[in-house]
Amino acid sequence: MRIVVVGGAGTIGRRLVPVLRARGHNVVTAGRTTGELRVDLTDHASVEALYRAAGRVDGVVCVAAHGAPDEFRTLTVDALRDNLAAKFLGQVDLVLTGQHQCADGASFTLTSGIFADRPWPGVTGGGVISGALHSFVLSAAIELPAGMRVNVVSPTLVADSVDTFDFAGLRPVGMPELVAHYLDCVEGDRTGGIVRAYG
Numbered sequence: 086m087r088i089v090v091v092g093g094a095g096t097i098g099r100r101l102v103p104v105l106r107a108r109g110h111n112v113v114t115a116g117r118t119t120g121e122l123r124v125d126l127t128d129h130a131s132v133e134a135l136y137r138a139a140g141r142v143d144g145v146v147c148v149a150a151h152g153a154p155d156e157f158r159t160l161t162v163d164a165l166r167d168n169l170a171a172k173f174l175g176q177v178d179l180v181l182t183g184q185h186q187c188a189d190g191a192s193f194t195l196t197s198g199i200f201a202d203r204p205w206p207g208v209t210g211g212g213v214i215s216g217a218l219h220s221f222v223l224s225a226a227i228e229l230p231a232g233m234r235v236n237v238v239s240p241t242l243v244a245d246s247v248d249t250f251d252f253a254g255l256r257p258v259g260m261p262e263l264v265a266h267y268l269d270c271v272e273g274d275r276t277g278g279i280v281r282a283y284g
């Protein structure tokens with residue numbers, strides 16, 4: 086399958102991409118400054134250009150763009166709206182635009198995160214983004230045309246990020262286990278799945 090991995094050079098992406106390639110997939114990576122193709126998830130024209138550049142696509146995986154941390158007492162609606170732009174609306178755009186561009190039966194595999202389900206200080210935006218992604222996937226799964234599928238992987242802190250993020254008390258999910266969840270979404274036949282990779 087020809088698979089576009091947005092964020093393919095990132096922490097999760099750099100573990101997933103070699104495994105997809107080893108399994109015979111034709112993978113093209115994308116990012117704002119990294120990867121083989123350029124895309125900025127906050128820019129709809131850029132998402133359209135990505136699909137034009139990618140050619141026939143059988144699968145899209147997005148492992149890009151975090152929700153920004155916030156401080157609830159000073160959080161504003163404007164800041165929350167800005168926070169939604171890349172990780173929520175950008176991933177939604179990959180699906181809404183991709184439904185017209187991808188091959189019949191193509192899959193979309195998005196990424197949310199544990200704060201959809203588990204409150205944590207300083208991540209109101211991140212939680213809202215991930216919860217909204219879960220609801221989007223439920224709707225998109227029954228609406229997508231031509232046998233297309235959509236799922237979302239919701240990781241807890243990933244093992245390769247334990248030294249990057251200070252979420253003491255969150256047990257990390259191992260990278261092989263996490264990669265296996267993405268593979269299942271790409272290569273299996275499920276749709277509408279919210280895959281809670283909570284270790």
Ligand SMILES: NC(=O)c1ccc[n+]([C@@H]2O[C@H](COP(=O)([O-])OP(=O)(O)OC[C@H]3O[C@@H](n4cnc5c(N)ncnc54)[C@H](OP(=O)(O)O)[C@@H]3O)[C@@H](O)[C@H]2O)c1
Nearest residue numbers: 092095096097116117118119125126148149150198243246
């Ligand atoms: N790491 C964790 O512990 C963890 C836990 C739960 C959920 N997640 C979620 O998993 C996803 C991937 O996380 P990660 O840790 O692998 O991220 P990462 O290491 O920061 O890598 C993110 C990748 O996304 C690309 N990117 C960022 N903003 C973008 C944009 N606006 N448009 C296009 N590409 C963009 C970056 O490349 P460029 O700079 O070239 O654009 C980079 O390759 C995120 O949604 C994150 O919130 C991660």
